[in-house]
Amino acid sequence: MDGAPIALNVTFSSVKVNNGKNIAVGTTNVVKVPVSFTLTHGKEVNIHAADFFAGVELYRGASFEDSIFFFDSNDATCTDSSATVASCKATVAIDPFALLNEDAGSWKAAAFAVAFNGEDPEDPNLDNVGVAVKDPTNSFKLQRYSKLTVNASPEPVKKGKTITVTGKLSRANWDDNKYHGYTNQSVKLQYRKKSSSTYTTVKTIKSNSTGELKTTVTASADGYFRYSFAGTTTTPAVNATGDFVDVQ
Structure with missing residues (x-):
């Protein structure tokens, strides 16, 4: 991948993770964590394009860029409330088989959006890819059930x-x-x-x-x-x- 991403005219607000509650994970069942946010964007940004993606990442570590471990949501489903504002919902699946005891404790969340603008997501020219991140948006505890x-x-x-x-x-x-x-x-x-x-x-x-x-x-x-x-x-x-x- 060549180049560096460009700033995407997207902002995030009202980010919610698990309805504001801590997340408890057992030993076998995948826990599906609901996340939601309001996405505000410029009129030039087509959030319904096939190669536009938005979601929430839950992570352990100092920041979104410097995380120790993380889980990403699926691509959010966004419903327009105006020409430049949308309400978005997604789910983060947390598999206990991916966790170790050291992962229990304080976690954070970040909201992100990526517009590939026609680039191949597998091998994009980053100079044409727009990225927006809000970090952190939330803090919570990931706990052992x-x-x-x-x-x-x-x-x-x-x-x-x-x-x-x-x-x-x-x-x-x-x-x-x-x-x-x-x-x-x-x-x-x-x-x-x-x-x-x-x-x-x-x-x-x-x-x-x-x-x-x-x-x-x-x-x-x-x-x-x-x-x-x-x-x-x-x-x-x-x-x-x-x-x-x-x-x-």
């Missing part, structure tokens, strides 16, 4: 007797695409009465060397126990589904 379980026993139990509450906190490991215990993490044991819709924290414990959780409480009334994890930079928050205990 988390799971949390709970089991309160015995069931039923007599009032005043001891209830043992066990569980496990685990998260996706992108190095081997399996779930492993998340160790030495603070997790809240929470309880809500059968007649209530609100959980309150009973105590905070830490997961052990395999992610297991275990503690005891005194039975007082019918209700639900659950564990709750607040999350970290690399791992999203998660609540276990409440386990009902019949107190007699």
Whole structure:
């Protein structure tokens, strides 16, 4: 490829990634991340040309030009709202088999557009290719999907007797695409009465060397126990589904 790209008369605004939420990725399923943006262009730019492309890149690193790792969206579908403004939508597919644990954490997004202007995309003369980039447009966390379980026993139990509450906190490991215990993490044991819709924290414990959780409480009334994890930079928050205990 010869030459250098020319500035394309395109600007970007209102860029959204995953509806403003962090992105959690497990061990097997490809996560399809919605992205959208407003594209404003000069009248001389034909955004519906077959060789015009616009999209969003999600990347880890210092900048769009100096990224360590990235995922690009498909070519955005743009709908004109005026002669020079369009609303665009696309999807970024994130495959967990392409990730390593070191990729979890802070990521950024950049919006881009390329007009090949009749050049062969495989071997263009860059002097005729227009490029526009807005970087960064967003920041977010790419996180290792988390799971949390709970089991309160015995069931039923007599009032005043001891209830043992066990569980496990685990998260996706992108190095081997399996779930492993998340160790030495603070997790809240929470309880809500059968007649209530609100959980309150009973105590905070830490997961052990395999992610297991275990503690005891005194039975007082019918209700639900659950564990709750607040999350970290690399791992999203998660609540276990409440386990009902019949107190007699």
